[in-house]
Amino acid sequence: MLLYRPFENRLNTELSKHHLYRAQWSILYYLYNDGSVTLVELSHYLGVEKPTVTRTIAKLEDMGYLEPVPTKDKREKRMQLTDTGRKVYQEVRVAIDEFEQEILNGISEEEQLKGIRVMSEIRKNLMKGEL
Amino acid sequence: MLLYRPFENRLNTELSKHHLYRAQWSILYYLYNDGSVTLVELSHYLGVEKPTVTRTIAKLEDMGYLEPVPTKDKREKRMQLTDTGRKVYQEVRVAIDEFEQEILNGISEEEQLKGIRVMSEIRKNLMKGEL
DNA sequence: GAGTAATAGTTATCCAAAGTAACTAATTAT
DNA sequence: ATAATTAGTTACTTTGGATAACTATTACTC
Secondary structure, eight states: OTTHHHHHHHHHHHHHTTTOOHHHHHHHHHHHHHSEEEHHHHHHHHTOOHHHHHHHHHHHHHTTSEEEEOOSSTTOOEEEEOHHHHHHHHHHHHHHHHHHHHHTTTOOHHHHHHHHHHHHHHHHHHHHTTO | OTTHHHHHHHHHHHHHTTTOOHHHHHHHHHHHHHSEEEHHHHHHHHTOOHHHHHHHHHHHHHTTSEEEEOOSSTTOOEEEEOHHHHHHHHHHHHHHHHHHHHHTTTOOHHHHHHHHHHHHHHHHHHHHTTO
């Protein structure tokens, strides 16, 4: 909570240099690491309603960063990164990595790992209450 | 990032039971622990611009949770919790405490402390880049 | 002490990013 | 074959952020 706003602010300024918004970035991130997703999968992953995903996806598609993958089930819209999308992701990734290094400054490797473990434990607990 | 949304969603549902929004809660929280603040102080603490604070404060004042404290400097608007505001804070606090206990389930006291330390270290690093 | 700087807050306006409700089209289950 | 479910969209609302331009007050400077 107390951590959130300053983090968000910094992330936003990093992203805005590349003309990206946070919601867009989170989708590029997921797609880069997981190949392709349907909107419903994204909405679960992001913890956000479907119309929210529809809108962000549409914008990313317009920008030429995403393209649909044909599927059997004609209801679903499965999306993947275009070459441009992948390139943009990689560029932004560099900036984000630097930024993350900066905010972890002075925290030992061991503590970082512990921190990550705690976070993912919290995440698990949060997920339990959802389904 | 990945932690944020599910946390936010849970927090929002807890708060909405008490007809509060996140931005409002963060101000009640700060005021309960720090007595009284000016809008500028709040805007620094929250990492948010002044007009944003003006709006939220105005709403909380309307709701009868906040009241102005007279000051020498006639420019500033220093605010504190009303009795109602304090009562509401305490009620909501109980719900938030339970929620926090729940998401920390299975994480040892020692790890929790380590986690908090890491967070506050990150926060310090984030603050450095601001001023 | 007059005049300029800076500071605190407000108003107006914009926009991102979430939500809900109601819908269509496609698929599954009965 | 029909009903129920699922994926996604459309239309609309709201929160909560940002900027720009402003007023009122206080602090600084010569």
